[in-house]
Amino acid sequence: xxxxxxxxxxxxxxxxxxxxxxxxxxxxxxxxxxxxxxxxxxxxxxxxxxxxxxxxxxxxxxxxxxxxxxxxxxxxxxxxxxxxxxxxxxxxxxxxxxxxxxxxxxxxxxxxxxxxxxxxxxxxxxxxxxxxxxxxxxxxxxxxxxxxxxxxxxxxxxxxxxxxxxxxxxxxxxxxxxxxxxxxxxxxxxxxxxxxxxxxxxxxxxxxxxxxxxxxxxxxxx
Numbered sequence: 001x002x003x004x005x006x007x008x009x010x011x012x013x014x015x016x017x018x019x020x021x022x023x024x025x026x027x028x029x030x031x032x033x034x035x036x037x038x039x040x041x042x043x044x045x046x047x048x049x050x051x052x053x054x055x056x057x058x059x060x061x062x063x064x065x066x067x068x069x070x071x072x073x074x075x076x077x078x079x080x081x082x083x084x085x086x087x088x089x090x091x092x093x094x095x096x097x098x099x100x101x102x103x104x105x106x107x108x109x110x111x112x113x114x115x116x117x118x119x120x121x122x123x124x125x126x127x128x129x130x131x132x133x134x135x136x137x138x139x140x141x142x143x144x145x146x147x148x149x150x151x152x153x154x155x156x157x158x159x160x161x162x163x164x165x166x167x168x169x170x171x172x173x174x175x176x177x178x179x180x181x182x183x184x185x186x187x188x189x190x191x192x193x194x195x196x197x198x199x200x201x202x203x204x205x206x207x208x209x210x211x212x213x214x215x216x217x218x219x220x221x222x
Contacts, residue, residue, distance in 0.1 A: 022047070024080040031090035032101035042101070045108045046080075049073040052115045065118065069111040076104065173214050181205060181215045 025043035034042060053070035056063060083097075084090065184204055188196035201219075202212035 018047070021077050021081060024084045025077065027084050027090065028080040028097075029101055031093050032098045033093075034101060042104065045105060046073055046076050049108050049111050050077065052112050056115050065114060069115055072107070072111065171211050171214055173211065173218060178215060178218060182219055185219055 022043040025046055026039050029042035030039040049069060050073040053066050053073060056066035057070060060066060088097075181201060185196040185201060188194075188200070198213070198216035201216060202209065205212060205215070207215070
């Protein structure tokens with residue numbers, strides 16, 4: 001069943017305002033010496049700059065450049081509405097207004113180019129900081145705590161594997177890191193009933209291979 005079409009008052013108002021502004025810009029450009037198709041191109045140029053600035057503001061509301069070009073295009077549209085309301089003699093347009101009308105295409109082209117091809121300098125969403133290895137123990141501890149609360153699976157006890165001797169040049173493992181790795185291995189054993197493989201512990205910690213091997217050797221992992 002098709003939905004009935006209901007008139008939108010805001011949309012109707014926008015169409016009326018856009019049509020009037022479009023006509024006023026055309027009349028002002030024609031009075032300033034831009035005849036034929038050139039007079040019709042001016043309102044199109046103003047509206048396109050307004051749309052480009054508004055689209056930029058939707059993604060970066062604090063972008064000063066987008067606000068600047070939005071205000072410039074809005075002043076051009078409102079200025080044409082005011083100028084054609086009887087406050088300006090369209091038969092005798094002043095020289096400064098003719099200069100503004102003649103220079104508008106270049107100004108609009110510059111604004112549109114900057115809005116489209118300049119990356120946004122600001123965003124409402126703050127950038128996420130890069131991952132820091134110093135925050136790894138805290139994140140892993142939180143995951144370990146969640147794992148500890150899970151009920152252990154019923155599995156037969158397995159004899160621990162024989163200790164794997166650490167290489168002579170193995171790096172020194174900090175006590176805090178060793179305790180953290182032991183808790184992860186114990187949690188794995190409690191949840192699966194089997195010792196945690198050394199490669200799984202290395203991937204979990206995200207440490208270099210020598211450091212991970214030294215920790216695995218001290219925890220007697222295979």
